[in-house]
Amino acid sequence: xxxxxxxxxxxxxxxxxxxxxxxxxxxxxxxxxxxxxxxxxxxxxxxxxxxxxxxxxxxxxxxxxxxxxxxxxxxxxxxxxxxxxxxxxxxxxxxxxxxxxxxxxxxxxxxxx
Numbered sequence: 791x792x793x794x795x796x797x798x799x800x801x802x803x804x805x806x807x808x809x810x811x812x813x814x815x816x817x818x819x820x821x822x823x824x825x826x827x828x829x830x831x832x833x834x835x836x837x838x839x840x841x842x843x844x845x846x847x848x849x850x851x852x853x854x855x856x857x858x859x860x861x862x863x864x865x866x867x868x869x870x871x872x873x874x875x876x877x878x879x880x881x882x883x884x885x886x887x888x889x890x891x892x893x894x895x896x897x898x899x900x901x902x903x
Contacts, residue, residue: 796824836876844868 798821801807811817844867851861887895 798824837873838876840872840874842870842872844870 798817801817801820807817845865847863847865849861849863851859854860
């Protein structure tokens, strides 16, 4: 039925727990413990950002008509930003398993049946 009870909810259901909380911080401690207890262990949205900068430079030189040297520099910069989403098993899995990994998963599935 999807019913999940946290330690903080059990503490709140105990009679006279408010009186104990008046003199101590037991309710606060149980509330802090219960923060990651239900459905908070897996991130709903997890992303990692990547910034990639490619820089190419060209230096060229020549002589002007009157014989003076001339040097010039040209720099091209390209920046790419990407975002990779994560699943509950980590970053970069994206369902691309090797043949060996698929064989291990199949063997585990057969052994569980």
